[in-house]
Amino acid sequence: MKRTRRRKTHNNDSIFPMTVDELKKLITGKFENNHDFEFSIYEHHGKKIAVFFISYQVKTDKVEDFLLKPLLSKQGEWTSKSILNEVPLDTGSTTETLETILEKLLIGEVFVYVENDVEIVSYVLLKKEHRQLSKPENETVVLGPQVAFTESLITNLNIIRWSIRSTDLVLEKLMVGKRSPREVRIVYMKSIANETDVNTMRQRIKDLEIDQLEDSTTLMQYIEDSSTTIFPQFYSTELPDRVAYTVSQGRIAVLVENSPTAILAPSTLFSFFESTEDLYMRWNVGSFLRILRFIAMFISVVLTPLYVAAVTYHYELIPLRELITLGQSRAVVPFPPIIEAIILEFLIELLREAGARLPTKVGQTIGIVGGVIIGQAVVQAGLTSSILIIVVALSALSSFTAPSYLMGTTIRVIRYPMILLAGMLGIIGIMFGLCFLLIHLLKMTSLGRPYLSPIYPFRWVDLNKVLFRLPANYQYKRFFSFRPKDLLRYNKSEAVKKQDIDE
Amino acid sequence: MDVNVKLKENLQIRAFYLFFIIVTIQVGVGIMGAPMYIFVEARQDSWVSIIIALLYILMVLFVMLLILNSYENADIFGIQVDIFGKWIGKILGTIYIVYFIFTFFSVLVTYIEVIQIFIFPKISPFFLGILLLLLVIYSIVGGIRVIVGVSFTFFVLSHWLLFLLYEPALRMDLTHFQPVFDASIIELLNGAKATSYTFMGFEILFIIYPYIQNKKQAKFPVYFGVFWSAMIVFIATVVAIGYFSPQQLEQLEWSVLSLFKIVTFPFIERFDYVVIAEWMMVALPTLILLMWGITRGVKRVYNIRQKTTLYIVSVLFLFGCSFITYHHVIINLISNVADVGFWLVYVYPFFLLPIIYVKKKWRQKQKESGKKS
Amino acid sequence: MIKRIIIILFLVFSLSGCVQSKTIERLGIINTRGVDLRDDNEIEATMVIYKFDLETKNISEIITGTGHTVKDARENANLKTGIQLASGQINLELYGVEVAEQGLMRQIDTLVRDARVSDTMLLAVGNPTASEIINTSEKNVGTNVGQYLHDIIQQNIKTDVLSRVTLQDFMHMYYDAGHDPFLPTITITEQKPTITALALFKNDKLVGQIPIEKAYQIAIFNKKIKSVALEFPIPTKPFEKYMKKDDYNDIDSDTFYALFTALKGTSKTKMTDVKNLHYQTDITLKLSLHELTKEINVKGPEVIKLLEKQVEKEITHQYEELLTKLKKLNSDPFGYGSIYRTNKADGKLKKSEWHDKFPDIEVDFNVNVKIIRHGTIP
Structure with a gap:
């Protein structure tokens, strides 16, 4: 593909022809104090040939074996054309402007220049370090493929290609970032994916005016429909099988270089509660698990606020026997229920955050220590009632059932305003909160598609x-x-x- | 003002949603007290009254659809201007808007009062008004898509309340319905008229009809929607009559809510509290659709931005509801709305239809004579 | 958007003071309330409340207050405690006999008007006074008197000795013209509260009582009874030849007792003559024989038939006795008036009208008993 560009007419930005020494001065001037830049000059049949590259970006053994050896052993003169023809490497291309030279140098190309030639030849011999494929850490599944994306885009694309062996699969390439560009790939099935969606996605990524892109999760924040909402609008996954399944269903995936997570769009609220495991299970078991998760989310949002509302305002709601146990355990607590609930919720959240930040081994201990010892101590110290411990633990547990980590976090955060509302307005406050959430969800879109579909618009x-x-x-x-x-x-x-x- | 409404295609909704729109706007706060009002008139034969009311409403809807279909894509505001000329048409349009305003206000105030009676006796109506109006504003700003979505989802999420009626239904005393067909025709008709406030709201069809995508399929959801809400009122009334003694029912202001008082579960002792909170999901779609009707009407008649009307009217409602504190004021408001609404909603379409037909004929003749000359 | 959120939050916080909180540990949650009439015609309310306190282990406590109305009395009691008395969890309201004789509607009206009071709460009559029942029970039963009293009644409703006596049922029967309410009576026997009788009302006034053993006769009119235990005296004579030989010397006692459990009991009432107020009530009982005080060989259908016939006779007799008593008291817990109303031409009936007519009604009791099981021993 790239060889066809050879025939291009010279443009005005061309810096060639020039001598090798001039070139050296020019290029090294751009890389001051950069000791890894290698610029070597060879004399071959009276002509100077310059070879330069950045040492750690390039596989140096390949440079020696496949470029330098043929280059220096040939009888006769070199021109850029003959190099491209005779050197046994297939990634060769020619360049003329300084900017492209610098750009290509950075991504690991090796340049060969024959003195006073009109163009410079470069080969892609890049060396890129990446870690081995590993098990998924954040979205663990019991059944199904046990592999996660890595930071290497090439590896990720490779996995996806192997998952969907079809000529329909498109891996469209875009570059994002003004100062330091990153490669972004839009993955979709040509014959299935909705064109409007693909166009919207392409447009949104192209229109980005940012200096650099950190990760796919940041890209997600740049291109989402609404930035004020607390709900994630695109699914971020590390599972290749999930991407393959989603893409084959006609949706779009976006991969970002150096990011081990893919973005799936458009997503609905419900897709955040779907695990790929549901597919691998039998349909009835899969349905059960899915419904279980919806119930868990409802519990997670409503249970603690309901406790606060009932204990603060609606003692009539509590069945008599529970009322007695509740009253006895509440009698020792010096705070109003709302403070009590917030303290405990906060404690759980601290435990989770500490567990996530600490090294794995320590993190596990924190979980156990926190759960058992602190919980018991808190009750004995009379800071909370023992029933609230159960309530809070149950709702925290429920929130962790969400297959998407982003959604689980969102659910946990939503709980706080709900608790506040319940503490101020009781059951009416909870209802207000739920109504508000619903209307909010109805308003939302993901890539222009309704967020609550297929419930609304109903299909x-x-x-x-x-x-x-x-x-x-x-x-x-x-x-x-x-x-x-x-x-x-x-x-x-x-x-x-x-x-x-x-x- | 254009007679016909031009809309972007993505603003149109499927006719299927008309069912939910009609049901949610009809079943609001009215049903909470409906059995008592019907029972006072038609006694144990109240259920016959509801069937009569249903048949009559179906007739009204038939006429309304005839009116709407005789235009290309018009709403009531456009039609009135077309028929009666600019001035009278606008005045009639204003009457509709004012009627919507008072209906909205009565619903808002009623729900606030119910919360005060059953849950928080000391809460300020101003505060509850803020809460409800915030939700109304928030969803109306989202546009027609969100408004229809609210009525659809809230319909689904609040219908489980019907199942709770099984408990009082089991305790029904069937002798309360005997002797059957005891009421006179006049009493039955009075009973049917007593449902007018409960069943009001389907006139939203006059405004929302241009938004329907597939108008040919609009008939079924509309009729079925009215049938559905009649069925709900029917069930509620029958259970209330069977459950309460006649004398008791006559004194119960919110008889349907009182039905839920005996529903208990092992984990929740008193379900009536939950029901009243859940009723927010029943009242909100009504409020939202009515408010949308107000803003849309003002935009059509006076060409004022919907957002402007929305904010101004909301503030007025807010102050209004904090001033109304006496129970009898609310009752008066409801009965006045019911009286005016009766003529506007149940009678007026029958007058409008012949006028439209006459005018159409007359225009055709004019065209023909114009061609001849 | 952020500005809007701030405004909303500000409003919510600034107005949140409007709602009065009722945190459970600051409440005295009334569980059972006894209402009595004092000599000076004031109402005395004895309340069993739940109070959750650090110091005391005993959660239930009894406090009293007086006033012109029940509400007054509650306010009065409130003055004596540091906590706020709340009526949302009243499970049982006991009325002293004197209050009940004066008419209960005045007390019940406050309960109905209060949206916080549950319709499922039970009502009962305390003999002689409610406060005596509550106080004596507390001494002898120990903690949680309210729940104890509530459970006694609830248990009897479950075993079909009583039909439901919730607030709603009382109201229902009171407001239905041609139906008079009834409530269980609790008395202290052997230092413990027991249900001993069924209190019968004329409108809302207590007029008489029948022993609790006979309450099933009324309950069967209101519901299908399924598990009540019944005991009937049966004359010995017809059974002489079926008696076991070694028991023969015992023949001098002319009645023996048979204990049954009702497996299914239903009733159906028809009005045969509207003008002369003639009714026919069919009572069908399917029984299971449990115990006989005399050893009788119940093998063979003819003994069972005989036994069935004797029981039918006894039940019919009991019903006739009961009806005579009720006519005298002029209280109609069966609801014959409702049936009269539905058969009347205009379907309207006034309470007073029915009370004029009730003593003149005539009922044919048609009892049909089937003994379908008699245990493992023949």
Whole structure:
């Protein structure tokens, strides 16, 4: 591909022809105090040939074996064209301007210049360090592929290609960042993905005017629909199988260089409660787990506020026997229920944060120490009632069932305003909070698609992909709400063919 | 002012949602007290009254759809201007807006009063007003998509309340319905008229109709929506009559809420508290749709930005609801709204339809004679 | 957006003071309330409250107050304690006989008006006074008197001795013309509270009592009874030839007792003659035989038939006796009036009208007993 560019006419920015010494001066001038820049000059048949590169960006053994050896052993004169023709490396290209030279130097290309030639030849011999593929850490699954993305974009693309072996798969390349650009890839299926979505995504990434991109999660924040909301609008995953499944369903994935997480778009609220494991399970078990997670989220948001509301305002709500136990354990607590609840919620959050920051071994101990010892001590010291410990633990546990870490965190944060509302207005406050959340969710969009679909806009046919799962012969359609180009996954008539008894 | 409404395509909604819009705007706070008002008139045959009311409303809706379909894509404000000319049309449009304003106000004040009676006797209505109006404003700013979404999701999320009625339904005393068909026709009709406040709201169809994408399929959801809300009122009334003694029911202001008083669960002793809080999900869509009707109407008639109206009207409501504290004022308000609404909602369409037809004919003739000359 | 959030938060915080909080440890939660009439015609309320305190282990406490109304009395009691008395969890309200005789509607009205009071709370009559029941019980039962009293009644409702006696049921029966309410009576026997009788009301006034053993006769009119234990005296004579030989010397006592459990009991009432107030009530009982005080060989269908017939006779007799008593008291807990109303031409009936007519009604009791099980021993 790149060889065709050779025939390009010289433009005005061209710095060539020049002597090798001039070139050395020019380039080294750009790399002052940079000891890793290597610039060597060889004399070959009376002509000076310059070879330069940054040593740690390049595989030096390859430079010696495949570039220098043929270069110096040939009988006869070199020109840039003959180099490209005769040196046994296939990534060669020619350049003329200083800026491109510098750019290419940084990503690990090796340059060869024959004195007084009109162009300079470069080869990609880059050396890139990356870690080995490893097990997923954040989104662990029991069943299914046990591999996570790494920081290397090449490796990630490689995994995806192997997952979806189809010519339909497009891995569109974009560069983001003015000062230090990063490679970003938009991954989608040409014949399935909705074109508007792809265009929107491409446009949003292209329109970015930032100096540099830190990670895919920051890219996510730059391109999301609403930046004021607390809810994540795109799913961020480290699981290649999740990306492969999502892309094959007609949605879009975005990969960023040096980032071990992919962005999935558009996403709905419900996709944050889907685990790929649901797919690997049998449909009835998968449905159960999915519904369990929805219930868990509801509990997580509502339970502690309900405790606060009931104990502060609505003692009538509590059944009599619980009222007695509750009253007895509350009697020792010096704070009003709202403070009591916030203290304990805060404690749990501290434990979680400490556990996440500390090294793994210490982190585990913190969990146990925190859970058992501090919990007991807090009750004995009379700072909280023992029932609240159960309530808070239950709601914290529930929030951890969310497969998406981002969503789990969001749910936990939502709890605080809910507790405040419950402490101020009781059950009416909780209801106000829930109504507000719902309206807020109704307003939200992800890549221009409604966030609550398929509940609203209501699509009956999509419910089996979101709220529960059905046997495979009913899952023959893709997610209609996102308007994929090709709705059918496989033929229905084949799938649901029924046999008579003993046929 | 254009008679027909031009809308961007992405603002249109499927006819399917009309069902939810009609049900949520009809079933609001009115149903909480409905059984008592119907029972006072039609006694044990109240359920017949509800069926009569349903049939009558279906007739009204039939006429309303005829009116709307005789135009390309018009709402009531445009139609009135087209029929009666600019001035009278605008005045009639204003009457609609004022009617919506008072209906909104009655719903808001009623729900606030219910919270005060059942949960927080000392809470200031001003504060509750802020809470409710905040939610109303927040969803209306989101536009028609969010408004319809609210009515849809809140419909789904509040209908489980119906299942709680099984407990009082089990304790029904069937002798309360005997002797059957005892009430006279006049009493039955009076009973049907007593439902007018409860069933009000479907006139939103006059305003929201231009937003419907597939107008040909609009009939079924509209009729079915009215049927559904009639069914809910029917169930509530039947259970209330069976559960309460006649004399008791006559004195119960919020009989439907009182039905929930005996519902208990092992984990929640008193479910009526939960029901009243949950009722926010029933009252809110009504409020939101009415408020949308107000802002939309003002925009159509006076060409004022919807946001401006929204904020101004909300502030007025807020002060209004903090001044109304006496119970009888609220009752008067409701009965006045019911009276005015009765003529505007249940009677007026029957007058409008022939006028439209006559005018259409007349125009056609004019066209033809114009061609001839 | 942020500005808006700040404004909202400010409003919420500034106005949050409007709601009065009721934190449970600062409340005295009334669990049971006894209402009595004092000599000076004032109301005395004896309340069992739950108070959650650091110092005392005993959570329930009894306090009293007096006043012209129950609410007054509560306020008065409030003055004596440092805590706020709350009525949202009253499970049982006991009325002294004297109050009940004067009419309960005045007291019950306050309960109904208060949206915080649950409709499922139980009502009962305390004989002689509610305060005596509560105070004696506390001495002998120990902690948590309220729950104890509540459980006694609840247990009897579950075993179908009583039909439901919640606030709602009382109201329902009171307001239904042609139906008079009834409540269980609790007395102290052997230092412990016991349900001994069923108090019968005319409108809302206590007029008489029947022993609790006969309460099932009324309960069967209101619900299907499923588990109540019944005991009937049965004449010995017809059974002479089925008696076991070694028991023969005992023949001189002319009645023996049979103990049954009702497996299913239903009733159906028809009005046969509206003008002359004639009713026919069919009572169907399916029984399981548990115990006989005389050893009788119950093998064979003819003994069972005979036994069934004797029980039917006894029950019919009991009903007739009961009806005569009720007519005398002019209280109609069966709800014959409601049936009269539904059969009347205009469907309207006034309470006073029915009380004029009730003593003149005539009922044919048609009892149908089936003994379907008699245990493992024949």
